Amino acid sequence: MVKAKIAVNGYGTIGKRVADAVRAQDDMEIIGISKTKPNYEAAVAHQLGYDIYAPAANLGAFEKAGMPAAGTIEEMVEKADLVVDCTPGGVGEGNKSLYEKAGVKAIWQGGEDHSLAGFSFNAICNYEQAVGRDLVRVVSCNTTALCRAIYPIDKELGVKKVRVILARRATDPNDVKKGPINAIVPDPIKLPSHHGPDVKSVLPQINITSAALKIPTTLMHVHTVNMEVDKDCTVDEVKNIFGSQPRIRFVGQGMSSTAEIMEFARDMKRPRNDMWENCIWPESITVGDKEIYFFQAVHQESIVVPENIDAIRAMMELESDGAKSIEKTNKAIGLYNK
């Protein structure tokens, strides 16, 4: 079988994880990653044997740093069947003409607007609609987690309204420039935040509001979710619905915070202590008055990674069945490993 040729444009927090996850699959391969500067992340990419592509003006800097680039970003795009654009939010938009000119398929991340690709993806919710598409946007970490939790509840119980409060990690663990370090920042101060409405880019039928706070922590987001549902239900029914989902993990056994979830991921020897699943505290699931409440933690750096793999597989028509792709992706990256 000829493997799909994948390029990762932007080897940062998401890009490096997507590259490694593509490498773990047997039906796709990485033909190159791009990096603007020869920094420590580029050095590791070089060590891992990735072909590094860079802006033409910076090729000399890579040469000088002992990690010669394989060519320019334009050259990388030309060689690919599909580019996963993991450049910073808002930057990816500017690359659209590059991809169109080269005639390659493209995936953007949730930092870009829905309209850029015209289709927002979550593997559980709309895999089949992505099959054969040229342009896809994989929704953000928060939206991904919400879609995974809302979709199965809507299917089984009918979701009337969702209200979610997001306690967002202020920034990623490797970022020393951003705050707060001792404050809570309602962000945005005008409600609702974009997170709720963004769920509608995948699940347009869902009535959802959201508010978000920036919190002095780097590890994970925590969602407090309230769902009004159409049918009476029990805590056990909700647990069964979540428990049957391929990318929802129940956390407990002393994991009382995001820090302990990260320690668990480290103990499981997950790459970069990544936690690709929604982490739901089953004890927090509460039902009453046709309303469901629960807490879930979201690993902002990695939760969208398996979704990117499934999006590639759908767009490249490597698999037409979403459930099969999800299982294949999960298995290949080690999500099922104990």
Added chain:
Amino acid sequence: MVKAKIAVNGYGTIGKRVADAVRAQDDMEIIGISKTKPNYEAAVAHQLGYDIYAPAANLGAFEKAGMPAAGTIEEMVEKADLVVDCTPGGVGEGNKSLYEKAGVKAIWQGGEDHSLAGFSFNAICNYEQAVGRDLVRVVSCNTTALCRAIYPIDKELGVKKVRVILARRATDPNDVKKGPINAIVPDPIKLPSHHGPDVKSVLPQINITSAALKIPTTLMHVHTVNMEVDKDCTVDEVKNIFGSQPRIRFVGQGMSSTAEIMEFARDMKRPRNDMWENCIWPESITVGDKEIYFFQAVHQESIVVPENIDAIRAMMELESDGAKSIEKTNKAIGLYNK
């Protein structure tokens, strides 16, 4: 006029503020404060001229530390008309028999159960019912803030349901022993948290749920409040309702976080940068579908202080009108100062 003789049992975070606030009034006086150990807080109390009372076994230690105690805690209680118990949550309960034996009135804080006093107080909600009472519990910082916001909305628009998510500062600024420092802790993990139900100790008619997260910050709590109301309303109506409240402050003008609110309190030269009011971001007030949303920040160390003063005034029958007491308290402590 003979001033009411007030003792503060437990000169910690709340107690020292209550003592200073009592001192600022013209109808009550502090006859003593209690402290178990001659630490830096006791040293400041001594400098401020408070008579310090201590457990009999520790009198020698105070003598040795150069801040001789005026007597034992039992002796202090005997001299008072009313004791404000500011001992740590759960400890105050054990002091009830001491107060009863001495025939003094007593106020406990929100860390004690409602049943201990049989009456839970908030100045806006139920001042008149506290007049002449012997035992009163002033509800906690979070409950106080919720009562102040819910009561006027209920009065004007009818509150059908309240859902509140509390992002709680993990501990007070002077506490170096507690965490988390880089994690989010859903606490309690079982829902609802006690904060919602505790509002019912003051406002039994309110249907309310709550969930709480412990956050790595020491400054203030932040509440994300959702209220379903009976009547259609506009953002301006809600702003007018909050704006007419004596202990609600609108924050804006670049105050985008709890850190900036604290800086504002410092610039206003508030004692200990205390912020006695609910700090509501008016920009966050959102109305739609007969639901109101807003963010409010709560200064956990000081918000209950004026409530303690009003409770004293009601219990000692120094003033029968709640609105007048609130105004007198606010004015005396400097809440109206620009």
